Amino acid sequence: MxxxxxxxxxxxxxxxxxxxxxxxxxxxxxxxxxxxxxxxxxxxxxxxxxxxxxxxxxxxxxxxxxxxxxxxxxxxxxxxDEEETAPGRLKKWLVFAGIAVFAVVMYIGIYNLDLTGEPAALHENNTEQIGIALFTGHIIPFELTSVLLLAALIGAIVLAKKEEEEEKQ
The missing domain is CATH 1.20.120.1200 (NADH-ubiquinone/plastoquinone oxidoreductase chain 6, subunit NuoJ)
Structure with a gap:
């Protein structure tokens, strides 16, 4: 090993x-x-x-x-931070079954994975490669993510302001 x-x-x-x-x-x-x-x-x-x-x-x-x-x-x-009641046996078995199904699906997916292809030069200028890939080939998803985060921030501010106004009344 x-x-x-x-x-x-x-x-x-x-x-x-x-x-x-x-x-x-x-x-x-x-x-x-x-x-x-x-x-x-x-x-x-x-x-x-x-x-x-x-x-x-x-x-x-x-x-x-x-x-x-x-x-x-x-x-x-x-x-x-109150203590919750202990989950029942059914919930524990459902959680275990979900984990087992997930593990089997992941095993099958990894077992059937085909990794043939041309190796990439990973050890040379990692940061530069990330920057080039991000700002050339993936610029649209990068910008859409920033717009989505901005919308989420504005939504959080609006929701917080509503709760603050409801408390005052």
Whole structure:
């Protein structure tokens, strides 16, 4: 077993465990911590793929900024952190069945995957390659994403303003 394979196994199991843990804990702060664990593990997987730029962006944006925004959102809402009742057996079995079906579908998809093709030069100027691909071939989806995010921001402001006005009345 090589060191690279061991690192991949540890990071992928950590990412999967963080995702499963996030779905199964009841406190919102614990969910957030397990989400950070998953994000950091995915950044480690990017480093194994020699995509250092994407790994740093993953850590800065997802593990840092998005997590802080979620934390502020949790703290600013008025929802109390109450213990929920334990889920019933039916819910647990349905969750297990869903995970099992997802695992089988992923296994079949990966098993039937055809990876033949011309290898790309991945280790040379990663950031430059991302910039060229993003601003030449994918400029329309990039700009549409920015418009969509702007619309979501305006919608959030309008909804927050409505709630604020309803509270005053």
């Amino acid at each position: 090589s060191g690279e394979f061991a690192a991949f196994a540890i990071l992928s199991l950590t990412a999967i465990s963080g995702g499963i843990l996030m779905l199964n804990v009841t406190k919102v702060i614990h969910m957030l911590v397990s989400l950070v664990l998953t994000f950091l593990s995915i950044a480690g997987l990017y480093i194994l793929l020699t995509a250092e730029f994407i790994a740093v962006v993953q850590i800065l944006i997802y593990s840092g900024a998005v997590t802080i925004i979620m934390l502020f959102g949790i703290m600013l809402t008025r929802k109390t």
